[in-house]
Every structure is written in structure tokens, then in C-alpha cells.
Amino acid sequence: MIAGFYGKLTQFVSKPRNSIKLINNNNKAMKFINSNLEDKIINFCKSETKITFLTGAGISADSGIPTFRDVDGYWSVGSVNYTPQELGTYDMFIRKPLEVWKWFMYRKDICNKAKPNISHLIISDFEKLFKNRFSLISQNIDGLHKIAGNTEERYLFIHGDLEYSRCGFNCSNELYPFPNFKFDRNYEFTEQQISKLKCKKCNLFLRPHVLWFDEFYEERLFKSDSAIKTSKETEILFIIGTSGSTTLPVMIFENVIKNQGIIVDINTKENYFSKRLKNYNNGYSVIGKSSKILPEFFDIFKKHYKQ
Numbered sequence: 204m205i206a207g208f209y210g211k212l213t214q215f216v217s218k219p220r221n222s223i224k225l226i227n228n229n230n231k232a233m234k235f236i237n238s239n240l241e242d243k244i245i246n247f248c249k250s251e252t253k254i255t256f257l258t259g260a261g262i263s264a265d266s267g268i269p270t271f272r273d274v275d276g277y278w279s280v281g282s283v284n285y286t287p288q289e290l291g292t293y294d295m296f297i298r299k300p301l302e303v304w305k306w307f308m309y310r311k312d313i314c315n316k317a318k319p320n321i322s323h324l325i326i327s328d329f330e331k332l333f334k335n336r337f338s339l340i341s342q343n344i345d346g347l348h349k350i351a352g353n354t355e356e357r358y359l360f361i362h363g364d365l366e367y368s369r370c371g372f373n374c375s376n377e378l379y380p381f382p383n384f385k386f387d388r389n390y391e392f393t394e395q396q397i398s399k400l401k402c403k404k405c406n407l408f409l410r411p412h413v414l415w416f417d418e419f420y421e422e423r424l425f426k427s428d429s430a431i432k433t434s435k436e437t438e439i440l441f442i443i444g445t446s447g448s449t450t451l452p453v454m455i456f457e458n459v460i461k462n463q464g465i466i467v468d469i470n471t472k473e474n475y476f477s478k479r480l481k482n483y484n485n486g487y488s489v490i491g492k493s494s495k496i497l498p499e500f501f502d503i504f505k506k507h508y509k510q
């Protein structure tokens with residue numbers, strides 16, 4: 204793993220990145236946090252301000268879940284190859300509901316087999332440590348944060364949740380469990396299986412409770428206003444495994460900057476956020492796997508937080 208530092212860590216930039224070793228008071232080597240950032244964390248721990256985690260597909264990559272945005276999400280119907288951006292749309296659901304359902308049953312099956320990784324578990328530990336000072340905003344629909352122990356009260360699912368389905372034609376606001384049956388992608392649905400994909404109230408098709416590419420953020424289904432409100436109250440924002448390619452995460456990020464909050468971006472590649480943070484006083488960007496990086500951050504918060 205190569206760890207890269209940006210933001211205020213300029214004093215180390217001239218050194219080879221993988222040779223950075225900082226020593227804290229316990230003589231324990233710190234690879235990702237310098238004394239300047241540690242001081243800010245100490246001040247945060249003494250305050251009553253809020254910490255927010257914004258996560259995306261990158262955090263679940265270590266659990267074996269593909270992003271489903273690129274080639275890994277392509278889906279063949281006969282001789283036609285659909286991209287995720289074509290298939291993950293309301294328009295396609297109206298035209299080919301069974302194909303859209305097959306794709307999502309396949310994805311749900313992958314999620315069901317996956318387990319939370321160290322990053323999910325540490326974020327859950329952050330919630331246990333900071334309780335009502337903690338919020339989680341996630342673009343992930345895989346449910347791994349919940350399995351790791353994050354509670355729904357402090358968790359905003361801004362792209363939906365594959366645990367649920369809802370009426371595809373909005374006959375009510377009710378959420379239903381995701382249809383639960385074994386399905387082989389090489390076979391067509393049986394009549395009995397299709398009946399499980401229908402809304403009990405209006406008998407039209409249910410749909411997965413997720414935000415599609417041709418849909419918009421909204422409060423009623425995806426808590427987008429709540430996410431904006433949370434961002435305005437955030438003193439420390441961690442961004443993990445998301446590259447800023449959708450509008451709401453970017454708005455959340457910009458709101459924290461407006462309030463001069465601290466932002467730590469942890470991603471495996473340079474991205475919109477890491478680039479923006481280079482010229483921001485309170486910004487820190489670490490290039491690498493969050494499962495390697497987050498434990499050090501948690502240790503520092505835990506060391507300085509007196510409950």
C-alpha cells in the first residue's frame with residue numbers, strides 16, 4: 204500500500220511517502236496522523252461538536268462487493284449488454300421490470316454473502332464512542348454498516364437500502380422486505396416468483412428501494428435534507444471510498460468547508476475531494492485502504508476522548 208498525504212502535511216511532502224513515521228506520546232509509530240491533526244482531534248474530543256462519516260462503494264470493496272458502476276456491473280439480456288447506467292434506471296424498470304429485478308436479485312445475493320470488514324467495524328466503534336455526536340451518511344445499499352452495528356437512528360441511507368423494496372408505482376410510502384427467494388440468473392422467473400415481485404396493494408411491480416441513475420435525491424425516501432442538515436452541524440467529516448461523482452456528497456463536503464470543519468479523505472485513488480483538499484487548511488487526504496488507515500484514527504480519538 205502506498206500512503207499519500209496532502210492538505211497541511213506539506214512538511215513531509217519532500218520525503219518518500221512510504222517512509223513517513225511520526226512518533227506520538229506513547230512512542231507508537233503513527234503513519235497517518237501528524238501532531239497538527241492530533242491537536243485538532245484533541246480539541247474536537249473536548250468539545251460537543253459532531254463527527255460524520257460519508258461512505259461509498261470503496262469501503263465495501265474489501266468485503267468483495269463490486270462497485271457496479273463499471274464493467275463489473277454489466278448485465279446481458281440475450282445478445283444485448285447493458286451498462287449499470289442503462290439498467291439502473293426507472294425508465295428501464297418500466298420497460299423491462301423482470302430484467303431489472305434479475306440484476307438486483309443477483310446484486311442482493313452478493314451482498315447477502317458479504318461480511319463487514321475492518322473499516323465497517325471501526326465506524327461502528329466510532330458510533331459507540333461518540334453516540335449522539337456521531338452520524339453516518341452512506342451511498343451504499345449493501346447493508347454492511349448495519350451488520351457491523353451502526354444504528355438506523357444515526358444512519359442516513361442516501362441511495363436507499365437493498366433490505367427493502369417498495370411499490371414501483373408509489374401507491375403508498377410503505378417499505379416492504381426485499382423479495383426473498385433463491386434465483387438462478389440463467390433461468391427466467393417462475394409465475395410464483397413473479398407474484399412475489401408484485402405490490403400487495405395494487406398488484407403492480409415492486410421495485411428495489413434504491414436511488415436510480417435517472418432519479419433525484421429527496422427527503423421522503425432518501426433523507427437528503429437530513430444529510431444536508433447533518434453536514435452543516437459537522438465539525439469533523441471523514442470521507443471514505445467515495446469519489447464525489449454525485450451531487451449530494453459534494454454538497455455535504457462543501458458545507459463542511461464553509462464552516463471551516465476538518466475533513467479527512469481516505470480513498471485508494473486521487474479524486475475530486477482529495478484535489479479540493481490540497482488548498483484547504485483543515486483538509487487531510489490519505490491515499491490507501493481505509494482498513495489499514497482507520498484503525499490509527501480510531502486509536503487517537505479513543506485515547507483523547509474522556510466520556
Ligand SMILES: [Zn+2]
Binds near residue numbers: 372373375406407
Ligand atoms: Zn402498489
